Amino acid sequence: MGGRSRGLAAGERRVEEGARAPAQGGPVFRLGDGLVNRCQFVEDHQRRYGVKRLCTIVGIARSSFYYWRRTAPTRAARQAADAQLAAQIRAVHRTSDGTYGVPRITAELREDGERVNHKRVARVMKTATGTTPSASAGRDGGQHPVRPGRGRQGAHTHAACAAGP
Known part of the structure; x- marks a missing residue:
């Protein structure tokens, strides 16, 4: 056998061929x-x-x-403001029985005098609830079931016809 050969110390593992080096910073980062x-x-x-x-x-x-x-104090202030906004969003969402999405919630908040952008409302909703419901998606989140035997609506399907002249 050519090449270097050395024994492994206690606790060392042999690197398998094709294995990649660990990412910089290790698992901590x-x-x-x-x-x-x-x-x-x-x-x-x-x-x-x-x-x-x-x-x-x-x-x-x-x-x-x-x-x-x-910038740590600025981030802390933004997080506090986002937490307050999240409480307001939950209240509006609750009063609408969960039917209002980002556009309507933004409009409701603006009517109450809150200066807020729809993108911020979407971001806060996503972090607070894990979802960003929109008005166009409806209650099922835009997922419309396919009717059995019909395929998707609007899809063109062609069936072979066995009848001849």
Whole structure:
């Protein structure tokens, strides 16, 4: 056998052929928003290791970390405002028996004097409920069942005809 041969130390595993190297940062930074997790990691460990070293290790620019730290109060205020908006959205959605979608909820909120954009209402609804119902989708979310033996409505189907002249 040519090539290098060395025994494996305790705890080491042989890398199988075709296996990829682990992603930079390991499993810690694969979950959720990578930049936020990385910046939070630097924030949590900066006293012991220093910002410059940690930013190099986790692969972010120091300016990104300092920007993330400087804008923390703004993010907190936006999250609080979004939580308040989510409560208002739930109330309007509840009074409509769950039939109002983003456009109608936006209109209701504007009638109540709330300055809000339909895109923000959709984003907050998505995070608060996991769905973004729209007025055009109806109660079934736009999913219309196919009638048995008919296929989808509007689809052109051709059947072979066995009758001759």
